[in-house]
Amino acid sequence: MNEPMWQPTPEQIANSNITDFQRSLARDHGVGFSDFSAFWQWSVDHMEEFWLSFKEWADVRATTWGRKARIGTNRLPMVQWFPDARLNFAQNLLRRRDDSQAMVFWGEQQVRRALTWNQLYDGVSRLAQALRRLGIQPGDRVAAYMPNMPETIMAMLAATSVGATFTSCSPDFGVQGVLDRFGQVEPRVLFSANGYFYNGKSFDSLGKLAHVVKGLPSVEKAVVVPYTRQRPDLSAVERAVLLDDLVADLQPTDIPFAPMPFNHPVYIMYSSGTTGAPKCIVHGAGGTLLQHLKELRLHCDVKPGDRVFYFTTCGWMMWNWLVSALACEATLLLYDGSPFHPDGNVLFDFADAEGMTLFGTSAKFIDAVNKAGLVPRETHDLGTVRLMTSTGSPLAPESFDFVYEKIKPDLQLASISGGTDIIGCFVLGNPTGPVWRGEIQTRALAMAVDVFDEGGRSIRRQKGELVCTRPFPSMPVGFWNDPMGRRYQAAYFDRFPGVWCHGDWVEITEHDGVIIYGRSDATLNPGGVRIGTAEIYRQVEQMDEVLEALVVGQDWDNDVRVVLFLKLRQGLRLDEQLARSVKTRIRHNCTPRHVPARVIQVADIPRTKSGKITELAVRDVIHGRPVKNREALANPEALELYRDLPQLRD
Numbered sequence: 214m215n216e217p218m219w220q221p222t223p224e225q226i227a228n229s230n231i232t233d234f235q236r237s238l239a240r241d242h243g244v245g246f247s248d249f250s251a252f253w254q255w256s257v258d259h260m261e262e263f264w265l266s267f268k269e270w271a272d273v274r275a276t277t278w279g280r281k282a283r284i285g286t287n288r289l290p291m292v293q294w295f296p297d298a299r300l301n302f303a304q305n306l307l308r309r310r311d312d313s314q315a316m317v318f319w320g321e322q323q324v325r326r327a328l329t330w331n332q333l334y335d336g337v338s339r340l341a342q343a344l345r346r347l348g349i350q351p352g353d354r355v356a357a358y359m360p361n362m363p364e365t366i367m368a369m370l371a372a373t374s375v376g377a378t379f380t381s382c383s384p385d386f387g388v389q390g391v392l393d394r395f396g397q398v399e400p401r402v403l404f405s406a407n408g409y410f411y412n413g414k415s416f417d418s419l420g421k422l423a424h425v426v427k428g429l430p431s432v433e434k435a436v437v438v439p440y441t442r443q444r445p446d447l448s449a450v451e452r453a454v455l456l457d458d459l460v461a462d463l464q465p466t467d468i469p470f471a472p473m474p475f476n477h478p479v480y481i482m483y484s485s486g487t488t489g490a491p492k493c494i495v496h497g498a499g500g501t502l503l504q505h506l507k508e509l510r511l512h513c514d515v516k517p518g519d520r521v522f523y524f525t526t527c528g529w530m531m532w533n534w535l536v537s538a539l540a541c542e543a544t545l546l547l548y549d550g551s552p553f554h555p556d557g558n559v560l561f562d563f564a565d566a567e568g569m570t571l572f573g574t575s576a577k578f579i580d581a582v583n584k585a586g587l588v589p590r591e592t593h594d595l596g597t598v599r600l601m602t603s604t605g606s607p608l609a610p611e612s613f614d615f616v617y618e619k620i621k622p623d624l625q626l627a628s629i630s631g632g633t634d635i636i637g638c639f640v641l642g643n644p645t646g647p648v649w650r651g652e653i654q655t656r657a658l659a660m661a662v663d664v665f666d667e668g669g670r671s672i673r674r675q676k677g678e679l680v681c682t683r684p685f686p687s688m689p690v691g692f693w694n695d696p697m698g699r700r701y702q703a704a705y706f707d708r709f710p711g712v713w714c715h716g717d718w719v720e721i722t723e724h725d726g727v728i729i730y731g732r733s734d735a736t737l738n739p740g741g742v743r744i745g746t747a748e749i750y751r752q753v754e755q756m757d758e759v760l761e762a763l764v765v766g767q768d769w770d771n772d773v774r775v776v777l778f779l780k781l782r783q784g785l786r787l788d789e790q791l792a793r794s795v796k797t798r799i800r801h802n803c804t805p806r807h808v809p810a811r812v813i814q815v816a817d818i819p820r821t822k823s824g825k826i827t828e829l830a831v832r833d834v835i836h837g838r839p840v841k842n843r844e845a846l847a848n849p850e851a852l853e854l855y856r857d858l859p860q861l862r863d
Contacts, residue, residue, distance in 0.1 A: 217647030218617050219625055226645045237270050249646050249655065250725050257506060257660040257683065261661045264294070264503060264686065268480075271506050273540075274308065275300035276472040285684070288711040290701070292634070292684035294475060295499055301470035302479045302498040303337070303374035306539040308569040310334050313518075314544045317567050318363050320440070320564060321410045321550035321559070328363055333370075334361075334464035340371035340456075342463045347434055351376030351471060354481065356400035358391055358418070358425065359527050360384055360409045364438045364456065366536055368404045368593050373479055376471040380481040384409045384416070387802035388424045390748065392485045395494050395569070398693055399431035404456075408441035410549045415441045423449045434459075465738050475499030476690050477772035480533055482633045484704075492700065494692030496636045500686035504637040505537035511658060513571060513627070514644040517542035520597070523573030524552055524560060530633045531573065531604065538571075540765065552578055557585045561593040568597045575605035576612060576628070577772055578742040583615045595621050602642065604629045605741020607729045609771040610651030628653045630729055632715065634705070637687050639679060639715065640727040652726035660685050664721050669709050676720050676730060681713040682735070688713070731773070737766040738773045744807055746828060749777065752799050758785055759795075763818050764809065765832040767861060777809035780818050787814035813860050819851040 226232060238244050242262065246252040256263045261282035268278070279297025286292065307330075309315070315330040319641065328336070349355065353370035355657075359365040369379045384406065395403070403426065408417045419437070426435050435453040439445055447453040479498035483491040509515040521538040525531040528598055538545060546567050552560050563574055564833050578623075582589070589595065601616060601624050608628040616626050627642025630653065639662050643654040656662040661683035692701045708714040718730045738742040746764045753762045761780040765822060766773040777795070779787060792812045800808050819827045830840045834855045 217649050218613060219623070219648040221625070221645055221647075229644050230514050230516065231643075231645050234267070234270050234511060238266055240526070243264065245443075249643055253656060253658055257661045260659050260683065264772045267507060267659075268503060271504065271510060273300070273502065274305050283684070287683045289681070289684050289706060289713050290688055290698075294684075294686045296475070298499055299472035299474040300475065300499055300502070301374065301376075301472055303370040303468070304470040305502055306370060306537065307334050307337060307374075307468070308540065309517075309542045315539065316363055316366070316545040316547055317520075317557075318547040318549075319563055320360070320362065320548075321413065321554055323410050323415075324440070326363065327524070332364075333367065337370045337374065338465040338468050339460040339463040340367055341374045341468055342466070343459050344371055344375055344377065344402065347402060349377050350377055351473060351477070353377045353402075354398050354400040355379050355402045355404070356383060356395050356398070357381040357404040357527060358386070358395075358422065359404055359438070360406055360440065361525060361527055361547050362406065362438070362440065362549055364406075365404070365527055365548065366539075366545070366547075368436075369536065370446040372402075374468050374470050376473050376477065378478040378481055378495075380483075381527040381532070382483070383528035383804070384418050384421075385411075385526070386528065387800075387804070388421050388428070389802040390804065391421075391425050392428045393748070393751075394491055394493070395425070395429055398481050400429065401431060402434050403429065403432045403438060404436045404438065406438045406440040407445035410441065410550050412554045416486075417441075419445060419447070419450060419482050421761065422453075423451070426451050426453070457747055473498055478690055480636065481693060482530060482533075482636060483528075486634060492704070494634060495693055496687065497690045497691045497767060500688065500690075501533070501636050502537065503539065504635070504685070504687035505534055506540055507658060508638055508641060509538055509541050509543075510642045512629075512638070512643065512655075513602065515541045515543050515571065519543040519570040520546055520568050521571045521573070522546035522548070522560075522563065522567075523571075523602075524548060524575065524578065524606070525573075527644050530636050533636055535573070553581070553585075557582060557587050558589070558592065561589045562745055564595055564598055565593050570597055570599050572598050572601045572624075574601070574603060574739050576603050577605060578621050579603060579608065579612045579616060580771060583612065583619070587816050588619045590619055590621060595624075598624055600625045600627060600642070600644070602627045604631075605692065605729065606738060606772055608651075612771070613648075613650045630638070630675060630717065630727075631657075634689065634715070635685070635687050639681065639717075640719075640729070649723075649724050649726055651724055652728055654726055656721075656725075656727065662727075664719055665712075665714075666707060669712075673721050674723060678708070678715040678720040679715045679729075680709060681715070710787070731768065737764065737775055739766065739775050739810075740804060741771060744775070747807070749775075749799060749807055752793055752802050753779065756795065756798065758782055758791060761818050761826070763815075763826050763828060763831060765828050765835065767811075767832075767835055769810075774810035775807070776811045778813050778815045778816055778818065778831070778855070787812065811860055813858065815854050817848065817851040817854060819848055835861055 276299040315333040394848035476497035482494045522536040629641035664677040
């Protein structure tokens with residue numbers, strides 16, 4: 214395609230936050246830029262100046278910033294940003310206090326609520342007082358096993374206002390999935406709703422919550438938020454109290470926000486590591502705040518009064534990203550439930566009813582709307598929607614076509630990508646530049662994103678590893694229970710020493726945009742949700758019938774589907790009943806996204822000479838690619854069992 218699919222008007226460029234920030238740089242520092250690529254290059258070459266200027270322009274609140282933007286070298290991860298700063302994450306998100314809307318919540322068609330900024334602040338104030346009364350202090354962990362609803366955000370803000378560290382997962386996780394995560398970080402307080410809605414049905418959470426609390430001896434108080442009914446019975450849940458009862462005697466006051474160091478842990482996120490329990494990734498308050506504000510205000514052009522939506526659960530980093538839009542003084546639009554109940558139009562209904570300006574979704578949702586035969590352009594106005602962002606998996610060129618032909622022809626479509634690891638984006642949109650079919654618009658400002666070949670050489674217009682060659686503020690503070698940093702080092706810096714290697718297979722285009730072709734490691738990625746193979750193994754290998762298992766992702770229909778191979782006990786055959794039992798166990802103890810699309814019996818599983826199963830080799834075989842490490846296998850003949858399987862052709 215020789216013409217872009219969208220271009221901003223001169224007026225849009227002139228009124229953008231990027232242009233306003235560039236004006237401030239010209240006024241205060243005498244720097245100017247011929248185009249966005251020049252601006253990006255300057256932001257990478259002058260990172261300290263960029264961040265010092267940005268935090269002033271964005272009015273990021275801090276008790277003190279100190280004199281230095283960072284100490285250390287350009288060699289990752291040996292750097293510390295703003296070593297003398299003291300700030301509070303929640304204070305920056307609660308900067309506005311008035312009677313305009315702070316958030317609007319839809320729980321499918323069952324619940325609609327709106328909160329003003331004053332109501333949000335007062336709710337957080339009462340909850341923060343309750344946490345202090347429970348003895349919660351800086352560094353303590355507060356967890357949420359919650360839907361994407363206002364009380365989840367209030368719990369996070371209350372926890373971080375006192376300096377506690379917040380962590381969350383969604384209520385569709387099974388008991389073991391929750392314990393695998395929260396069990397490592399030992400929260401003192403656990404928030405949960407009594408249930409949730411999905412596909413028009415009500416699901417109870419209290420049964421699972423009772424088992425979770427029993428499995429978490431660190432939890433001193435389980436705070437239950439009524440959602441699917443008003444006064445749920447908590448008798449089966451140890452140490453439980455209703456939210457309203459917890460704060461009943463407390464009155465709103467000004468919140469005494471605790472000033473914390475820049476790197477003070479604000480969030481603990483969970484990786485999808487392929488061995489063992491999920492890694493607990495610790496993110497600092499200052500780095501998370503700066504990165505999110507840069508992405509929201511500059512790359513997404515979010516301004517006060519905008520109405521920002523992302524379809525996400527509380528188990529995905531896009532929830533954390535969405536919530537930071539409060540620091541832009543934007544209104545959050547929260548939706549919890551199925552995006553296709555009852556007929557696939559509900560998110561577009563939401564956009565029209567609530568004046569949505571940023572419509573955040575996934576590539577899989579866009580593809581599903583297309584396959585459902587929906588034409589939102591004909592059924593909805595969508596007049597307020599200025600930007601549609603897509604993440605989770607690569608957005609196919611055909612999906613670009615669908616958005617502009619069938620959803621809205623004059624919006625900016627920004628495919629974005631980053632991850633839990635950095636709680637932000639490496640590549641994303643540019644409101645002052647064109648959208649080219651099938652391409653992500655730009656590399657993120659102040660992120661030294663590059664593409665390396667296998668030898669660690671920078672390449673262009675070729676596929677290679679996505680890397681970041683210089684430090685950035687939202688690098689993890691570290692991993693939980695990794696005091697020497699060995700697992701952290703191995704996760705990102707062993708492939709190319711001193712360089713962050715992210716594990717995406719990408720290309721930088723002639724337009725200086727980016728195309729992502731998928732993950733370059735063994736992590737599963739159905740619908741863009743990264744899934745660790747170990748979570749599936751732990752479930753199926755506890756079944757008496759199963760001796761061993763191997764799971765891979767198969768590229769399928771512009772996405773990835775999970776394929777599970779089972780080696781059963783001698784004499785057993787994989788019939789429909791056993792396959793159904795396997796899927797049910799995985800769904801119950803993990804999430805619906807973990808459930809394999811195909812379950813296939815095999816006679817043997819290939820492994821290395823050191824005894825490790827070889828997921829990457831099997832993945833290469835089922836895709837018809839050569840296997841590079843056959844010499845490392847103890848039983849390379851087993852690979853032939855996976856070649857040209859009829860079960861993987863449809």
